Amino acid sequence: MDVLDFLVDPLRSGIDRRALLELALVGGFCGALGFWVVTERLVYSAESLSHGLLPGLVLAALAGAPLLLGAAGGALVAAALIAFAARDPRIGPDTGTAVAVTGLVGLGALLALAPDSPQRLEELLFGDPLGVTDGDLAAAAILLVLGGAALVALHRPLSAVAFDAGGAAAAGLRPAPVRLVLLVLLAAAVGVAVQGLGALLVLAVLIGPPLAVRHHARTPARAMLGGAAVAVLAGSVGIEVSFHAHSAAGASVALALCAAAALGSALRPSPGWARGGAWQRSRRRARALPGR
């Protein structure tokens, strides 16, 4: 079969075309946002949030409501519960988060597996890119436009806080509101992306791309753009593989994103690029100074 035909075949299918578009839109934003998620050490929070919103998803599916609503509500409840549990000093944040997330995942499974509910649990857990609706596409487009605008507008404050929170605060830029905006963007991204990748795999689109470009991008801007590009590319590869190999679409995309991260980490550039370039170097310098 002609190689071009091979690649273009999925585009002939309306379903896969829409899946590709959805993943491109979502990947474009999440691949960029992921840089800040990793830099600000929000990976664990992102994972807990995405797992913890499962009951919201299930309830939305049971009620026939849009999944985005369920994801948003679920994320809110999860955030509140995790915040409460993680704050208990007797068990610590690691255990507290585990308590909240395990309870929520269990609740989601309970609601989904009770006999008279529709069996959509696997799609909610692992995603359903091929079932993307017009509403989902619209939400993804809005996320990319508004979220992207927010990232551009906040670029300097985000960089300042991530580079040196103490110094930024001293200069009058309080880290807390900046981090809050980041969390809100994270929750929005998770809420939209969960349709295509599912609660358990959505982390891949947030963490895979930044890890893939970590050693190759010299500035935050390049890391974000590179991440977006990697996400879109990996998403396309995942859909292609899923189309030809008839494998689960969401899982295929997630694996492609993980593979991109592994590949990007393994292909370290020559020492001349000094482990990540200017961005990492200046961060390490800031950390090493005495009195900090």
Next chain:
Amino acid sequence: MNGTAVRVEQLAAAYRGEPVLEHVTFEAQEGESVCVLGPNGGGKTTLFRVLLGELEPTAGRMELSGRPAYMAQTERTRLDFPVTAFDVALMGTLAAGRWWLPPRRPERDAAAAALERVGLAGVAGVRFGELSGGQRQRALLARALVQDAPVLLLDEPLSGVDPASATLITGVFDELRSEGRALLVASHDVESARSFDLVLCLNRHQVAFGAPAETLNRAALEATYGHELIVLDDGGGTRAVTVQHHEHGD
């Protein structure tokens, strides 16, 4: 060894391939106290780790009259771990071996005695995290006392300690010395070093070693502390004030 508790010759150590300590040569007799001065990262803790056998030296020799007991810095202990002052003292008995057995009567008695000695008998059942800073240091000292070691390595035992606890702790140090034990105390306090028998100045290598009167001169102090030091000349001799740096976490 005839009364020598610690002897170290041309000791060198490296951490992950990077040399952190070189040319360390000193000796302490039974009953002597050595103040180990130096900046953060200067090698005080590294020296202790080598003496404890945790870190293999890359060069040199060392001799000890027995297995040393170690009193760690409190910052490295977890305050939320549910152990009482008594439990902490009891941990010292693990050093005698047979750690797989539950604690026996003699071990419990030794722990109680050690707590008594540091003045914590009244708070033996209080959780470590709920003790004051000075009480915590004393509990860690009790853990070291229980081991009945001929050499004690004490890492900044008086940092952040209230005056009453400090007096008590230094009192115990004097008792230990009269018992014939050797004490190596890592410290940031240059002034207090004058009250020790010997001073060892480290800054990734040995800068000076000897009695305080000879060792604590301006040149040695500047070589040890570099920019961290302010040296005041007040006519009667030099007084040194160290600027202590704490590493702030990321």
Next chain:
Amino acid sequence: MPSPLDLADLPFLREALLELVLLAVTGGVLGAWIVLRRLAFFSHAAGSATFPGLVAADASGVSPTIAGIAVALGYAGGVQRAGRGGAGSAASETARDHGEATALLLVAALATGVILASDVFESGAVVDRLLFGTLLGLDTADLVLSAVVAALAAAGALALGRTWSAVGFDPDGAHALGLPAGRADLLLLVLVAVAAVAAIPAVGALLVTAIYVLPAAAARMLTASIRGLVACALGVALAEGIVGLYLAYWLDVPAGPPVAVLGALVCLVLAAVTKRAAA
């Protein structure tokens, strides 16, 4: 509502009851240490990492026990080596620092398992069973593994408890006491990982924390001594396991979800109530 006595009368429920009791023993004894040494994430990760191996074993006829244990040992060893110093530094306090690579590894594991199950082996139903547990599908091999794990956990805690405590309280000081801290912690990680595998048939790979972390976390709200924690965790785990099993039977769902919801509720309510009482 079915009668609770069915748990003892019906053969398949008797097996499920025995399994949960055995898991609860481990949940109490080892769970206390999981909470004390901050290994909650590690125990969850060990369960999730095993998932694709179990899918493959299930489809190819290899004993899932062996496959699971092999993966568990590999995972524990990998975490230990990455931490360079034992559970104190490896899997717990720095879980957030290692979080990126580990989190991605877990996503890859779950995705691989799903693809294997639905497309390679075409055994879709096994996914729900492996992720959330089963009431009916427990066999003797599962019971034997759980019994062995419970025995090992109890023996390990008795012999190594003092060491685990010393290391958890002060890793540097523990080394100085001449304790085999690294090996003791490796053993702890191995025990937790193998225990996670043992719990998968009954409560599922995603919810092993339901029986190993949640009861002990609830117990921690009630007591602040190590011995008290072990005893209390044991009691809470047994109670939650049995009640959870009853709920699973009543609602016709696998055992994992009800035990998880019950465990979280108990822990969070106790946290709120005891905090108010203390304040």
